[in-house]
Amino acid sequence: MxxxxxxxxxxxxxxxxxxxxxxxxxxxxxxxxxxxSSTFLLPTIPSDHRPSLTAxxxxxxxxxxxxxxxxxxxxxxxxxDASDVRRSRYKPDVIKGDMDSIRxxxxxxxTSLGTEIIDKSHDQDTTDLHKCVTYxxxxxxxxxxxxxxxxxxGALGGRFDHEMGNLNVLCRFSSLRIVLLSDDSLIHLLPRxxxxxxxxxxxxxxxxxxxxxxxxxxxxxxxxxxxxxxNETEMxxxxxxxxxxxxxxxxxxxxxxxxxxxxxxxxKL
Amino acid sequence: xxxxxxxxDASDVRRRYKPDVIKGDMDSIRxxxxxxxTTLGTEIIDKSHDQDTTDLHKCVTYxxxxxxxxxxxxxxxxxxGALGGRFDHEMGNLNVLCRFSSLRIVLLSDDSLIHLLPRxxxxxxxxxxxxxxxxxxxxxxxxxxxxxxxxxxxxxxNETEMxxxxxxxxxxxxxxxxxxxxxxxxxxxxxxxxKL
Numbered sequence: 001m002x003x004x005x006x007x008x009x010x011x012x013x014x015x016x017x018x019x020x021x022x023x024x025x026x027x028x029x030x031x032x033x034x035x036x037s038s039t040f041l042l043p044t045i046p047s048d049h050r051p052s053l054t055a056x057x058x059x060x061x062x063x064x065x066x067x068x069x070x071x072x073x074x075x076x077x078x079x080x081d082a083s084d085v086r087r088s089r090y091k092p093d094v095i096k097g098d099m100d101s102i103r104x105x106x107x108x109x110x111t112s113l114g115t116e117i118i119d120k121s122h123d124q125d126t127t128d129l130h131k132c133v134t135y136x137x138x139x140x141x142x143x144x145x146x147x148x149x150x151x152x153x154g155a156l157g158g159r160f161d162h163e164m165g166n167l168n169v170l171c172r173f174s175s176l177r178i179v180l181l182s183d184d185s186l187i188h189l190l191p192r193x194x195x196x197x198x199x200x201x202x203x204x205x206x207x208x209x210x211x212x213x214x215x216x217x218x219x220x221x222x223x224x225x226x227x228x229x230x231n232e233t234e235m236x237x238x239x240x241x242x243x244x245x246x247x248x249x250x251x252x253x254x255x256x257x258x259x260x261x262x263x264x265x266x267x268k269l
Numbered sequence: 270x271x272x273x274x275x276x277x278d279a280s281d282v283r284r285r286y287k288p289d290v291i292k293g294d295m296d297s298i299r300x301x302x303x304x305x306x307t308t309l310g311t312e313i314i315d316k317s318h319d320q321d322t323t324d325l326h327k328c329v330t331y332x333x334x335x336x337x338x339x340x341x342x343x344x345x346x347x348x349x350g351a352l353g354g355r356f357d358h359e360m361g362n363l364n365v366l367c368r369f370s371s372l373r374i375v376l377l378s379d380d381s382l383i384h385l386l387p388r389x390x391x392x393x394x395x396x397x398x399x400x401x402x403x404x405x406x407x408x409x410x411x412x413x414x415x416x417x418x419x420x421x422x423x424x425x426x427n428e429t430e431m432x433x434x435x436x437x438x439x440x441x442x443x444x445x446x447x448x449x450x451x452x453x454x455x456x457x458x459x460x461x462x463x464k465l
Contacts, residue, residue, distance in 0.1 A: 124424070127440065157353050160381035160459045161406030165439035172434055185356035210357030215413065215433025228320070237411030238368055238455070243361035244323065259434075263356045 031255075037199040038186060040151055040179070041266065060094040060135065062128035064101025066110060068154055087113060094118060096135055097128035127165040129155075133173050149177040156182035167261065171215060174259060183266070189214075190260045198252040198262065200225075208265040211235070211242040211254065218258035225252035235260075287311060292331055293324030323361040325351075329369050345373040352378035363457065367411055370455060383459045385410075386450050394448040394458060396421075404461040407431070407438040407450065414454035421448035431456075 061069055073090045074082035086109070095102065095110060096118040111117055120131050129152065136150055155166045170178050170189040180187040186205065190196045200206055211221065217236030223229045227246035235241050235258075247264065254260065270286045271279035283305070291298065291306060292314040307313055316327050325348065332346055351362045366374050366385040376383040382401065386392045396402055407417065413432030419425045423442035431437050431454075443460065450456065 156356060158380055159404060159461055160352060160378070160383055161404060161408075161439040161441070161461075164406060164408045164437060164457075164459075168433055168437050168439070174434065182356070184354055187356055208355060208357060210360060212357075212360050213411075215409070215411075217411065237364055238370065241360060241364050243357040243364070245357070261360075263360075265355055265357075 032194050034190075034194040034196050035199065036188065036196060036262075038179075038201050038205050038264075040149070041186070041201070041204045058094070058136065058139065059090075059092045060096060060132045061092040061102075061110075062132045063095070063097025063099055065128075065154065066092060066095050066102050066106050070103075070106045070109065091115060094132075094135060096120060096131050098123065098131075101128075127162075127169065129166055129169050130172065133169055133176065133178065137173070137176060149179065152178065152180050154182070155180035155187075156185065167214060170261070171259065181266075185263050186266055187261055187263045190254050190256065190262050192256055192259050194255075196254040196262075198225075198254065198264075200247050200250050200252060200264070202247075202250070204267055205264045206247045206267070209245050209247050209252070210261075210263045211245070211256075212261040212263070213237070213241065213256075213258050214261045216258050218256050218260065221254070221256035221258070221260065223252060223254050225249055284309060290314060290328075290331060292316060292327050294319065294327075297324075323358075323365065325362055325365050326368065329365055329372065329374065333369070333372060345375065348374060348376045350378070351376035351383075352381065363410060366457070367455065377462075380462060381459050382462055383457055386452065386456045386458050388452055388455050392450040392458075394421075394450065394460075396443050396446050396448060396460070398443075398446070400463055400465075401460045402443045402463070405441050405443050405448070406457075406459045407441070407452075408457040408459070409433070409437065409452075409454050410457045412454050414452050414456065417450065417452035417454070417456065419448060419450050421445055 069090060069092060070086060074080070074085045077085045091113050092110060092115050094116045095107070098121040099107070099119050100121065107117065118135070123131070126134075133150060136148070152166065156163055166180055167187070170180065170187070174189055174191050178188065209226070211223070211230070213221075213235045217234070219234055220232045221230045221235055222232055225248055226242075227248055228242065230242060233240065254262065271277070271282045274282045287309050288306060288311050290312045291303070294317040295303070295315050296317065303313065314327075314331065319327065322330075329346060332344070348362065352359050362376055363383070366376065366383070370385055370387050374384065405422070407419070407426070409431045413430070415430055416428045417426045417431055418428055421444055422438075423444055424438065426438065429436065450458065
């Protein structure tokens with residue numbers, strides 16, 4: 001039984017749309033425990049197979065992510081007027097990035113609706129997603145963000161270097177909960193500073209999963225709840241990494257001496 | 270394959286593009302597909318007992334060990350459909366590049382091409398601008414790199430440190446016909462593929 005969830009939703013968009021919401025409080029232990037759950041994947045509107053964007057507290061588009069929102073949102077609601085969908089339901093609060101991907105008519109459309117446009121074209125050292133995550137991290141500094149979770153839709157597929165850049169954002173902001181989403185998979189970082197309990201919602205995710213030592217090899221990782229559990233197992237690129245693993249129940253635990261990426265497949269509804 | 274040749278008979282197309290070998294743990298191939306290619310003479314290698322390696326790993330092993338007397342100094346293995354889909358599959362495919370770092374293996378998707386640049390060599394990458402680029406990247410997969418140096422990129426590296434959690438080179442741009450790379454660590458090179 002999962003603890004109740006206080007909803008604090010912040011939406012930012014990377015390639016497409018990002019949103020975030022509150023999460024479980026941490027319980028202090030010898031090493032802090034982090035809980036993870038994918039309840040954000042549950043459809044809240046019966047006719048809508050996508051997670052609810054309207055519940056997000058803040059929605060951002062990272063540059064060309066606005067193109068995707070503009071083009072694709074109306075397709076989810078083919079019975080409705082495209083402008084109404086864009087205007088009333090799925091308007092980003094902020095569009096931020098170096099503005100080299102967003103189409104002019106899309107920029108004009110959202111500008112006229114009051115979306116805040118933050119042009120960071122002078123900054124070529126960080127990706128558009130990085131810029132958006134920074135915005136969220138620094139947004140409303142007096143706000144309690146202890147339960148912040150940032151959801152990045154459209155984070156995978158497309159150009160491989162973009163994908164790697166998105167993974168790197170997870171690593172660079174390792175103290176923030178950021179979840180990368182694609183149609184097939186969900187990814188988040190399991191920082192080495194914590195033991196992890198991952199609650200599996202088998203109606204929407206799994207059974208295929210994996211653990212990857214991103215950036216640094218791991219001398220010792222231990223899991224429970226997987227078909228091929230790790231037991232102080234060494235993992236590294238060029239050697240063993242855990243892919244095509246299977247979750248066997250409702251809970252997976254992970255601890256490691258290295259930051260790991262956790263990935264699980266998302267079920268088609 | 271038949272969808273690429275809609276004017277032609279599907280069976281004829283499939284016969285033309287018959288794989289020589291189908292290898293793996295056989296938990297994904299459909300029965301009618303397996304039967305079809307078996308009747309055409311494709312060699313079926315069932316490795317379902319081996320759950321320690323991915324299907325791609327099994328295939329690369331096959332190629333590496335195939336016809337041992339053959340000169341394979343110019344061998345290049347091209348993997349289509351290597352990206353997209355499940356993320357753990359993608360990472361497993363990248364790991365095959367790392368595990369067989371002495372072989373030339375190129376992963377392909379609709380959008381990108383990836384191969385490993387082993388730290389044991391300096392590298393010259395010849396850019397065919399009609400079909401690839403300009404977007405590219407260099408990624409220290411597996412280990413940080415204390416020092417990488419490049420030429421031919423818009424944002425060249427100059428004994429630059431790269432690591433996940435810090436700087437990695439993404440959304441870079443090739444500026445000409447040649448890129449050179451040297452590094453103290455294995456790097457993944459990726460370049461975008463142009464839509465024709």
